[in-house]
Amino acid sequence: MHGKEVLARHAFADVLGANIVAAQQLNTDLFGTFSGEIPRTASPRSTALAKARRGMELEQTHYGLASEGTFSTGFGTIVENIEVLVFVDDILGLELVEGSIIISPLLAGRTVRHLNDALHYATAIGFPEQRVILQTGHNGVATSFKNIDDRETLLSIGEKVFREANDSVSIMPDYRAHHCPSRAAVIRTLCEQMAHRLATECPLCLTPGFGQVDVEYGVPCESCGTATNIIAADIHGCGKCTYRTRVARSVKRASPQWCNFCNP
Ligand SMILES: [Zn+2]
Ligand SMILES: [Zn+2]
Incomplete structure (x- = not known):
């Protein structure tokens, strides 16, 4: 779609x-x-x-x-x-x-009070290539206005929405891939x-699809040596058999700011 x-x-x-x-x-x-x-x-x-x-x-x-x-x-x-x-x-x-x-x-979607604020927001996120959705709330029920593909449409729908809005008007990016x-x-x-x-084939059973399946945390803190939550290695695996390999990342020491002992 x-x-x-x-x-x-x-x-x-x-x-x-x-x-x-x-x-x-x-x-x-x-x-x-x-x-x-x-x-x-x-x-x-x-x-x-x-x-x-x-x-x-x-x-x-x-x-x-x-x-x-x-x-x-x-x-x-x-x-x-x-x-x-x-x-x-x-x-x-x-x-x-x-x-x-x-x-x-x-930018995250937000509540807007004036049509001008909606226009500023739309411009800031790259409208019209990046589309926007206007939403109004009435008694807790949200109505969405999608498929706003140019400035004229945004203006005309925006005017109508602001005129009729009983609760609030919000504007958000249209996250659908084509917009x-x-x-x-x-x-x-x-x-x-x-x-x-x-x-990529599994080195063991030759099934295609060998690649990253997990990560291993635990790069040691450069100050005290405690294992941190920084990723130390990627784990590659097969979708068919249990064969796995460990591919170490380049970072060998973590800053104490990521250490639960030095920076709890
Ligand atoms: Zn530490
Ligand atoms: Zn395999």
């Missing part, structure tokens, strides 16, 4: 010679929406898996690829973006996962990682 097949197409063609087709009858909004009309109850990983499985059923394929993302505001205005991409291979029995956690370059260039870039990178992962 959001053109994500385009984000995977090049990497899968170049690295694997594989063709990506979007499942036509798949309504991915049923798995949850960013603007909250349909809450997403499962984790990003299980949601992505469910999407891939549903697409495979509809298209009668043995292979499925799907992504899922979340945006959450932790401290202040920082927005954390988690993206997960899963690949399912029903012939080999594989469920492979690529993921990333980044600080989104987009969010920064998120599309993250998903494209995960698709590249997945294509390369699928081109």
Whole structure:
């Protein structure tokens, strides 16, 4: 629904010679929406898996690829973006996962009191390439205005929304991949990682899809030697057998600021 097949197409063609087709009858909004009309109850990983499985059923394929993302505001205005991409291979029995956690370059959504504030916000996050969603609340029920694709539409919908708003008006980025260039870039990178992962065989059983499955924490504090929560190594694994390798990261000593003993 959001053109994500385009984000995977090049990497899968170049690295694997594989063709990506979007499942036509798949309504991915049923798995949850960013603007909250349909809450997403499962984790990003299980949601992505469910999407891939549903697409495979509809298209009668043995292979499925799907992504899922979340945006959450932790401290202040920082927005954390988690993206997960899963690949399912029903012939080999594989469920492979690529993921990333980044600080989104987009400003968090906010309540606005005037149309001008909404326009400033939209400009600040790169509208119209980055789309926005206006939301009004009335007796606790939110109504979303999406598909605002140019300034004129933003002005006319904004005027109407501010005129009729009983509670408050908020504006937020449209996080759907086809309306969010920064998120599309993250998903494209995960698709590249997945294509390369699928081109990598397990050294032991030769199943494709060998790649990072875990990390190992515990870089020692440079002051006292206590293990910190800084990542010391990546753990690569096979989707089929139990073979794993440890790939140490370059950092060997952690600053005491990350040490629970020196900086509790
Ligand atoms: Zn220490
Ligand atoms: Zn293996």
